[in-house]
Amino acid sequence: MRRFHQKVAGLLAARRLEERGYADPADLSTIDRKIGKVIAEELDSERFASIADMARCLGVTEELAERLAEGRSVTWEHTGVVQLDNEVAASYVIEQGARVVRSISAFGESDTVLRAGLDPRVFSAYGGLYPPNMLWQLDTGEWLAVSTTNVGYGGEGPHLARRALVAAGVSKEAADEIAAYRFCDAVDVTDPETWELSRMWPVEGRTWPQLVGDSMVIPFGPRRPGKRWREAPQLAHQRDPDPSGFYPSSHATPGWEQWVDFLDQDELPVWARGRRRAWLFLDREIAAERGFEIEVFNNFHDRGSPTLVIEQGAIQLWAFCPSPDVPGRLAHDSCFEYLRRAGFDTGELERTDVRRGSRWARFLRFIFPNMPQPRMESLAGRQH
Structure with a gap:
């Protein structure tokens, strides 16, 4: 070339x-x-x-x-x-x-x-x-x-x-x-x-996005595809942060949170402007059906759909959360933590999910196993 x-x-x-x-x-x-x-x-x-x-x-x-x-x-x-x-x-x-x-x-x-x-x-x-x-x-x-x-x-x-x-x-x-x-x-x-x-790097703490369609995706969370390869343990002699710059240095604030802080600014480039929205997928199959699926080719082929998507402009934050640790509930507590960090009011959503995990709700689902369950919740934030 x-x-x-x-x-x-x-x-x-x-x-x-x-x-x-x-x-x-x-x-x-x-x-x-x-x-x-x-x-x-x-x-x-x-x-x-x-x-x-x-x-x-x-x-x-x-x-x-x-x-x-x-x-x-x-x-x-x-x-x-x-x-x-x-x-x-x-x-x-x-x-x-x-x-x-x-x-x-x-x-x-x-x-x-x-x-x-x-x-x-x-x-x-x-x-x-x-x-x-x-x-x-x-x-x-x-x-x-x-x-x-x-x-x-x-x-x-x-x-x-x-x-x-x-x-x-x-x-x-x-x-x-x-x-x-x-x-x-x-x-x-x-x-x-x-x-x-x-001499230290990277200087910018925001995670570099991945291209999915026309959106720029920042995957995060403990269950994201390929995590076990991308986050290999540090070498015994590696310093973090490393003032010499021989090794990369991590940032105190996670990359996805730094994207939230960036998107909260009053002055934003055109590609980052828009109303902030979120989708909480209580059934990951519907996330894949709607095109929220990512593939990782890194020593092996891994793919997955997020539990939570937060969107503003062309930026999408994809959270890969664990399964709920309370029987009957449809979302892990970390999903609500991520939503609150992004500025969403999750009060009613959390209360509804807590009720799903109550003994009475679980008993009703046992008696009526075909009782329909919600597959997705959507939230709208403010215009940026």
Whole structure:
């Protein structure tokens, strides 16, 4: 893909100049035809070339990339972020006469996107979300993802990051400092006083979401699929938190709770706005029927449906709770704890479930085994 990046970087830079009114708008169609030709040539010559990868590079949808490859006219929509390899990204910046004003870099990739406040779905590919280790914001306001880089250790990735920063016009001293840390938010790349630096990672405590349909899902709870593999015991000599940054450090507040705090903010990006809603599934089969099912491929194939879903905008928090520990009840106490933490009034719901576990209710169900049981409860919260 590097050859493709090199071929389209100059064309994308020219297109940005056209969009900002530096030349005849009619030239946009010429540039689009040239980009389409590069896509078509790459598909013909590279065995493993894919429209998905090229669309990610261009920061557009796969449908738009396909239309370009077919030579058809398009209405260009910047649905994503342009993603280019290290020094190719630098040439893209220079060729459009722009400069890097902010750089966010992280060893834990999700820190970059969560700190920038970008929609994580911008970085979707092959059914997952893959954030970059480095993001630049240009003086035009555009965000640029710099791929094939890394930071925070003495290897090739940080070396490529330094070279890219210098090639984009950042001073060598600043580039060396940025690449040396596990995390750096250089709010103003020319003023180190504005930087946030950390050797510990991840800096952002919010759990990186998984893509399910068009929703961003944060699974949590003791019964979530794949848990026993993702939470392997720490090594005996591992420190947590680890000031050296050799190992990742955990946060005092669980990731799903940090998402709740984020969603409670007054100022939210478009993708996180909306009325907060919740569904408590008293029968997990109905959760699967409604599309709330997740698969994990991690040394084994595991799938499952949540007990509780809390939704706001495109974010969904999926709680995988234990079975009720009181005979006759349909929900575990942790479900109500999660709902209260998310700002829902669970008083009546809890009282109803407690009554279900009473001796009289259990006796009636014994006498009338076909008595219908509720399968789902829904709650509505406030608008955000």
